[in-house]
Amino acid sequence: MEIKVMHQVMEWNEDVSDAVKADLAAHHVCLINVLGSPGAGKTSTIVSLIDRLRDRYRIGVIEGDIAGQIDADKIHALGLPVVQLDTDGACHIEAMSIQHILPEFDLDALDVLFVENIGNLVCPAEFNIGESFRLALLSIPEGDDKVEKYPLMFATSDALAMNKYDLKEYFGFDDQRVERNAKAANPDISVFRISSRDGMGLDGLAAWVADRIDASLKERT
Amino acid sequence: MHELAITQSILNIAENAAKEHGVKKVREVRIKIGDYSGVVPQCVRYYFDVISKGTVAEGAELKMERLPILMRCEACNWQGEVDKHHIECPSCGGIRLKLLQGREFYVESLEVDD
Numbered sequence: 001m002e003i004k005v006m007h008q009v010m011e012w013n014e015d016v017s018d019a020v021k022a023d024l025a026a027h028h029v030c031l032i033n034v035l036g037s038p039g040a041g042k043t044s045t046i047v048s049l050i051d052r053l054r055d056r057y058r059i060g061v062i063e064g065d066i067a068g069q070i071d072a073d074k075i076h077a078l079g080l081p082v083v084q085l086d087t088d089g090a091c092h093i094e095a096m097s098i099q100h101i102l103p104e105f106d107l108d109a110l111d112v113l114f115v116e117n118i119g120n121l122v123c124p125a126e127f128n129i130g131e132s133f134r135l136a137l138l139s140i141p142e143g144d145d146k147v148e149k150y151p152l153m154f155a156t157s158d159a160l161a162m163n164k165y166d167l168k169e170y171f172g173f174d175d176q177r178v179e180r181n182a183k184a185a186n187p188d189i190s191v192f193r194i195s196s197r198d199g200m201g202l203d204g205l206a207a208w209v210a211d212r213i214d215a216s217l218k219e220r221t
Numbered sequence: 222m223h224e225l226a227i228t229q230s231i232l233n234i235a236e237n238a239a240k241e242h243g244v245k246k247v248r249e250v251r252i253k254i255g256d257y258s259g260v261v262p263q264c265v266r267y268y269f270d271v272i273s274k275g276t277v278a279e280g281a282e283l284k285m286e287r288l289p290i291l292m293r294c295e296a297c298n299w300q301g302e303v304d305k306h307h308i309e310c311p312s313c314g315g316i317r318l319k320l321l322q323g324r325e326f327y328v329e330s331l332e333v334d335d
Contacts, residue, residue: 001332001333001334001335002331002332003330003333004329004330005234005235005238005327005328005329005330005331006328006330007238008326009227009234009252009326009327009328010227010230090223091223122259123223123259125259126258126260127223148307149306151257151305151306152258152259152305155320181308184308184309184316184318185308187295187316187318
C-alpha cells in the first residue's frame with residue numbers, strides 16, 4: 001500500500017528559521033548571514049563594515065566556527081557584544097543554533113546582528129538561519145571558477161563581494177566571469193569588489209548593507 | 222556533512238506518517254530531490270540503515286529521485302533543463318533565467334504493509 005506524504009525534509013530548519021525571524025522582528029533586529037570559504041576574509045570584512053556602520057547602528061556579532069574563538073576575540077576587542085558559536089565539527093550553522101544563542105544577547109540594545117557562518121561554500125547555503133539577507137564573500141586567490149562550482153551559494157545570496165581585489169593581477173582572476181556567472185545564477189545579486197586590507201570598495205559595500213538594514217527594519221515597523 | 226541531520230528528518234517524517242496511518246512496516250521511502258541540492262544520496266542511505274534500526278522503517282529502501290534544474294529564459298521564453306554549473310539560456314545565451322524546478326527536497330510517499 002502506498003501512503004502519500006509530501007513533507008518537506010528541511011522543514012525542521014525552516015520552521016525554526018521563521019521563529020528566529022519573528023523573534024528578531026519583535027525586537028527590531030536585522031540579522032545578516034555572512035558566508036564564504038575559510039580565508040575569504042569574512043571576519044576582516046565584518047570588522048571593516050562595523051567600523052563604517054557602528055555610528056548608525058548598535059551591532060552584535062555571532063561568530064560561527066568549527067572550533068576555537070580566535071574570531072570572537074577580534075570582535076570582542078572592538079567592544080561589541082559577541083558570542084562564539086562552536087559547531088564542534090559541523091559544517092554549517094542551523095537555525096536552531098541561532099535560536100539557542102539569541103538569549104545571550106540583549107536584543108533590545110541591538111539593531112544589527114552579523115552572523116559569520118562556517119567557512120564553507122557548500123552546506124551553509126542550504127540552511128536559512130532567520131536572516132534578513134545574505135552576503136557571500138569570494139576572495140581572489142580562491143579562483144574565478146567558484147561561482148560555477150558552487151552555484152547554490154551565490155544563487156541564494158543577496159550580494160557577492162570579491163575580496164582581496166588588490167591581488168587580482170597576481171592571480172589572473174577574471175572578475176567579469178565571476179560577475180556574469182553570479183548574475184546567471186541569481187539575476188538580482190549585487191556585486192562588489194573590495195579589499196579589506198586597503199579599504200577599497202568597502203564604503204560602497206557598507207552603503208549597500210546600510211540600505212538593506214534600513215529596508216529590513218522599516219518592513220517591520 | 223549535514224546528511225545525518227537530514228536523514229533524521231526523513232526518518233521522523235516516515236515514522237510519523239506510519240503512526241498516523243497505523244501501519245506496521247515501511248518498505249520504501251520515496252524522496253524527490255532537486256539537482257540544486259548538495260545532499261549526497263549514498264550518505265543518506267547509509268545513515269538511514271543505521272538510525273532506522275529498531276523503528277518501523279528498519280530495512281526500508283530509500284528511493285531518491287533527482288529532479289533536474291528547469292529554468293525559463295526571461296529574454297526569449299525558452300524553457301528547459303539547465304546544467305547548474307553553466308547557467309545560461311541555450312537558445313539565446315541570455316542569463317536572466319527564472320528557476321522553475323530544482324530546489325525541491327521532500328518525502329513524496331511511503332510503501333507500507335498495513
